[in-house]
Amino acid sequence: MNRLYRNPAAWLTIALFAILTFLFFRYFPIVASISYGGLILCVAARQTRFALRLRRQGYRVRGHGPETLWYEETASDGIRYLAFGYGSIGRGKVGIYWPSREAWQQGMPAWAKDRRDEILDRIRNELGGRLAKCIETDSVVA
Numbered sequence: 469m470n471r472l473y474r475n476p477a478a479w480l481t482i483a484l485f486a487i488l489t490f491l492f493f494r495y496f497p498i499v500a501s502i503s504y505g506g507l508i509l510c511v512a513a514r515q516t517r518f519a520l521r522l523r524r525q526g527y528r529v530r531g532h533g534p535e536t537l538w539y540e541e542t543a544s545d546g547i548r549y550l551a552f553g554y555g556s557i558g559r560g561k562v563g564i565y566w567p568s569r570e571a572w573q574q575g576m577p578a579w580a581k582d583r584r585d586e587i588l589d590r591i592r593n594e595l596g597g598r599l600a601k602c603i604e605t606d607s608v609v610a
Contacts (some may be wrong), residue, residue: 522547529594537564539587543579550580550587553605562595566602 493500522528527541532551540549553565567575572584580587588602 527590529591537591539591548577548579550576552591557601557603561601563601563603564591564595565605568604568606571606 489500492503518528518530522540522542527539529537529539531554532538535553535555537552537554538549539552540547554562555565557563566588569584573581576584592602
């Protein structure tokens with residue numbers, strides 16, 4: 469479900485942002501153009517960097533929402549991904565909710581069944597080995 473429908477104040481926020489943007493461009497067009505142009509360039513550069521990393525390494529790890537982590541890798545038929553739960557466990561550490569070996573064999577797609585340790589190592593490397601802690605669960609998010 470779309471979050472705008474769950475939060476009635478979201479429409480008010482969007483309306484206020486649109487009005488302020490209009491006024492910003494009306495009274496300060498040069499500053500507004502530079503600010504918004506810089507913002508657009510930053511977003512485009514970040515997306516390009518993520519795409520190049522996927523092409524160069526063959527995989528990437530990224531957050532997809534507040535509690536879901538995606539492991540993506542390239543394949544001959546496109547990009548395939550696995551989803552895992554994650555969250556903060558204190559002092560800058562991230563906990564990854566990782567399926568147990570039995571849950572992994574039962575719930576993961578065929579291409580990932582025999583690659584549990586390899587995928588875990590890749591995710592740890594991307595997140596920083598000391599900052600990521602794996603918490604085994606009996607469920608599969610993917």
